[in-house]
Amino acid sequence: TQVDGPRAPAAAAHAAALATDDGAALHAASVQLEQIGALLLAVDAAAQATAAHTRHNRRGSAQAASTRAHRLTQACEGAAPPLAAVAATSTAPAPNSRHRPHRTRRLLRSD
Known part of the structure; x- marks a missing residue:
């Protein structure tokens, strides 16, 4: 199956960046x-x-x-995508950073 249009390459770039945990590539995918x-x-x-x-x-x-995630969220007129909550948290590593993944999972839960 062939997919035309700009969305497929953008989605592929996003997926590849996510799979490799590449912050710079994720930023580029966001752009x-x-x-x-x-x-x-x-x-x-x-x-x-x-x-x-x-x-x-x-x-x-x-x-x-x-900052970028916050600005884009504001442009979405009240929408709150699940991961926007992660971006809204402090970006500084917590002193007990080993517990940070649990906090992220709690923010992403949809219950």
């Missing part, structure tokens, strides 16, 4: 998704970039990605 008008997906990619940068202790990049 690409925004350019094609897929704002909610762009928010998720930016939030995922925030989390990836945080895991790799890249505070400046994490803050930039978090």
Whole structure:
């Protein structure tokens, strides 16, 4: 099956970046998704970039990605994609950072 249009390459870039936990590539995917008008997906990619940068202790990049996710969320007129909650949390590693994944899972739960 062949898929035409800009959405397929953008989705593929997003998936590849997510699979490799590459914050810079997730940020680039967010930009690409925004350019094609897929704002909610762009928010998720930016939030995922925030989390990836945080895991790799890249505070400046994490803050930039978090700011981007927040700005894009505001452009979505009240929508709150699940990963936007992650971007809204502090990007600084907690002193007990080994517990951070549990916090992220709790934020992402849909109950």
